[in-house]
Amino acid sequence: MIAPLQKNLFTLILTLLSLSAFAQTGTIKGVVRTSDGQPAPFVNVALKEINKGTTTSEDGSFTFKNVKAGSYTLITTFVGFQPQEKQVTVTSGEVTNSDFTLSESSEQLEEIVVSDTRTLNEKTVDIGKSGIKPMDLPQSTIVIDKTILDNQQVGRISDVLANASGIYLMGTTGGVQEEIAGRGFSYGSSNTFKNGVRYNNAVMPEVTGLERVEILKGSAAILYGNVTAGGVLNLVTKKPKFQNGGELSFRTGSYDFYKPSFDVYGALNNSNKVAYRLNSSYENSRSFRDNVKAERIYFNPSFLIKAGKKTEILVEGDYLNDKRTLDYGTGSVNYVVADIPRSRFLGASWSYYNTIQKSATITVTHALNDSWALNGIVSYQGYNNDLFGTTRPNASSQLVATDGTWVRGLQRSGTDQDYYIGQVNLTGKFSTGSVKHQVLIGADQDKYDNTAQAYTYANPIASNKNVYDTINIYDLSKYQQRTDIPALTLSSTTKNPLNRTGVYVQDLVSILENLKFLAGVRYSYMESETANVKSYDDAFSPRLGVVYQPTKDMSVFASYANSFTLNTGLDINNNRLAPSFIDQYEVGVKNELFKGLVSANVTAYKIVNSNLAQSVLVQDIPADAVNKTNPQELAGEVTSKGIELDIMSRPINGISFIAGYSYNDTRYTKSSQYIDNSRLRYNPQHTANASIFYTFTNPLLKNFNVGFTSFYVGNRVAGRSTRTTVTNDTYKLMTLPDYFLFDFSAGYNWNNVSLRAKVSNLFNQLSYNVHDDNSVNPIAPRMFSATVSYKW
Structure with missing residues (x-):
């Protein structure tokens, strides 16, 4: 057992050592945006000299902590965009900011249209309101993005939903609508949204204007009130x-x-x-x-x-x-x-x-x-x-x-x-x-x-x-x-x-x-x-x-x-x-x-x-x-x-x-x-x-x-x-x-x-x-x- 005085002294020494170590390092922060000013998520960012890398978050930001003082080369790479390099200098105990704006050529833009590097568990749903990352959310979600919509040449919502497990047509009454259901319950008009607002789905929605389709399975009552069980659908x-x-x-x-x-x-x-x-x-x-x-x-x-x-x-x-x-x-x-x-x-x-x-x-x-x-x-x-x-x-x-x-x-x-x-x-x-x-x-x-x-x-x-x-x-x-x-x-x-x-x-x-x-x-x-x-x-x-x-x-x-x-x-x-x-x-x-x-x-x-x-x-x-x-x-x-x-x-x-x-x-x-x-x-x-x-x-x-x-x-x-x-x-x-x-x-x-x-x-x-x-x-x-x- 360490005596109280010895224990306090021991804690003080550890603290000083930690502060000393921190004083020899700094932090690099930045934001990557596209040419139209929008955040660029999931862009690869690397420190060339020490081979250390990360990816930008949903808001385009990135951070490198505990980087030793000195000069470094920051490199950003992303499919469809030109790689970029910037020289940064890290000062002990300080934060260095370095932002990037991605630039693209017409040929590379064609690539980005047919590619989406985000995985199923990286696509946050707007219908969830709070921006919780899928890996942190105790609920099943699916996002069907424009890459999929274009590749599959979808013509109706039923074509889109064929990419999600457990979501299906329960009827097409009169041949004039597509009645959607999931987990045994109807996705009626109370459960169907467009841009986060309830949408009457007694008519077939138009898909040419869609950027993506979001599905939040299970209960969404805390967010939207009297929605039926099974989930909600959001057309973006x-x-x-x-x-x-x-x-x-x-x-x-x-x-x-x-x-x-x-x-x-x-x-x-x-x-x-x-x-x-x-x-x-x-x-x-x-x-x-x-x-x-x-x-x-x-x-x-x-x-x-x-x-x-x-x-x-x-x-x-x-x-x-x-x-x-x-x-x-x-x-x-x-x-x-x-x-x-x-x-x-x-x-x-x-x-x-x-x-x-x-x-x-x-x-x-x-x-x-x-x-x-x-x-x-x-x-x-x-x-x-x-x-x-x-x-x-x-x-x-x-x-x-x-x-x-x-x-x-x-x-x-x-x-x-x-x-x-x-x-x-x-x-x-x-x-x-x-x-x-x-x-x-x-x-x-x-x-x-x-x-x-x-x-x-x-x-x-x-x-x-x-x-x-x-x-x-x-x-x-x-x-x-x-x-x-x-x-x-x-x-x-x-x-x-x-x-x-x-x-x-x-x-x-x-x-x-x-x-x-x-x-x-x-x-x-x-x-x-x-x-x-x-x-x-x-x-x-x-x-x-x-x-x-x-x-x-x-x-x-x-x-x-x-x-x-x-x-x-x-x-x-x-x-x-x-x-x-x-x-x-x-x-x-x-x-x-x-x-x-x-x-x-x-x-x-x-x-x-x-x-x-x-x-x-x-x-x-x-x-x-x-x-x-x-x-x-x-x-x-x-x-x-x-x-x-x-x-x-x-x-x-x-x-x-x-x-x-x-x-x-x-x-x-x-x-x-x-x-x-x-x-x-x-x-x-x-x-x-x-x-x-x-x-x-x-x-x-x-x-x-x-x-x-x-x-x-x-x-x-x-x-x-x-x-x-x-x-x-x-x-x-x-x-x-x-x-x-x-x-x-x-x-x-x-x-x-x-x-x-x-x-x-x-x-x-x-x-x-x-x-x-x-x-x-x-x-x-x-x-x-x-x-x-x-x-x-």
Whole structure:
């Protein structure tokens, strides 16, 4: 045991020695930026004389500590940019600053367009708000960037999501939208975002304006309130640049598909304060479905204003006008997909689904200092939809008979929606002793003004019933089809306003460099109205997680989060149901393998909704119940569990690949209405994805690349879930066949011109996306497309 005096003396000597050693060394700091002033992450920086290197962080900064006093050569290298060298002198006990601005040639810029050196675990998601690095986040994330979007020549969001495990289409109702789901739960409009703002996904989003797509799996309730379980999706559009440039392209393909588009950007009047970007596209096409066609116009302007050294203002607009034929597919007979040609259209020739969607968003970012930043967003979105056509096969008791006879009715509906949101976030980093904190404090308020119009059709020739005409789905020539467009009567206009307010706080606490805890909570308050019944709900959404990093290339995590969803049903006393609360558990391992060349992440999860809203059985409705028309109760339970694997590589000698697999099992684990342990509809138990692209380096084939993309979706069930206690129940489930999609792509770049070609669904697989049993939409057959573009 060291005596107190000796111990103090010993400590003093160690301190002096440490200070002496520090006094003989200094620090080098700097920031690397691109020529348009943006931070350049993941740039290699090295000290030539001592062979010591590092890479820049997300904000472009780098640091060398404990460098002996003297003169050194700093070298920066990055694919697509010219190497640079600078001489620096390190002075004992001082910090030497040395910044770089990368410069590029036109030839090298072509390289950077087709390469992304960041790995899966280096791509921070904006949708996470706090800027936590993926290796520090106890949650699974995926970023699908522009390199992948361009290489795969994506045309729809479903093409993009084929690169992420466990994310899939659960339906394409009416052939007019892509209903996305993950981990057994729908990614509805509450779970779909564009640039961090909720986005109505009842229309197919335009992909030509996308810079990347972000997926935050699991619970996001602490950040966004009442989002359903499974995850959230964020579409990030292209941003302004101070460097002048642009692209003009034209895509054509099977079934008279034509799509010109342009994208221009640069500094406004050569200013270093204001930059702009304008991208737009026009699409016109037929379909493999007879009489089905589509036309859409997209316009996406944006401006970036540098209001000061620490303040940026981003103004973004978005406009989409989408017109297409309403198409409920090939129909089904007694819960079996009808055996008719894939191309046969069963609706009225004039049926339509027209949508206009527009938005304006202002984002202000202000750096308070090097550690703290303030971010504010205000946004408006307008959504208007007009649906008019024949009813769905088998809907409203108008069933398709065994011989194929179907009495068609008419339907028309309108939707007008105005959505407003304002949010503010304060992010910061600080230390309490040796403990580091990365904090997020925020508040948001949003408002929906929803108006729905419903119409009725009464045919006087058919006793004022909703009867338009009769067809036979197996033989369309058997009956004469009507082609006139009757007038329908507006029967009701319903308003459903919704107001939400939330406040939240979150802290990533680094106890040690390799041991971190994430804790946070959100309080949400909501006011809503359904059928003239007002409701007031509130909820707390906690989040807890732990991350342990045994090495810098491995991260092991576990987390718990609680989320909630609003219920619109009324109980037996005509009171609005309380929200359903959902517990989510997640564990996983994130790995950087082969010196960071390959990311490989594995995640397991369990999600339990233990108070699921369901209908009260008729025999259980009390005689004195106020509401005897379909009252509901919180008495069911749904459990989702599964495992996901995601693999993504950096470009390795011209080769890059992505692979993934997911297993999901989502069932009714307790229900008075459905058979216990029965599967929820639309969710495949197995999905898998793989893609590989190769850019030739041989002089004879330079600038030529080829790629293969595949996606597997296991069998699913649709139809109508069987009830357990209803006499003579005729509901049945439909089993949908699994399918395997295989695409081939090839491209060639010559100076500023590029040519790409693609064959999708190479083996002409056939399967269906089905909603209930009344929108049976076949997947697209083998199709060809080609794109030529010019960049400057």
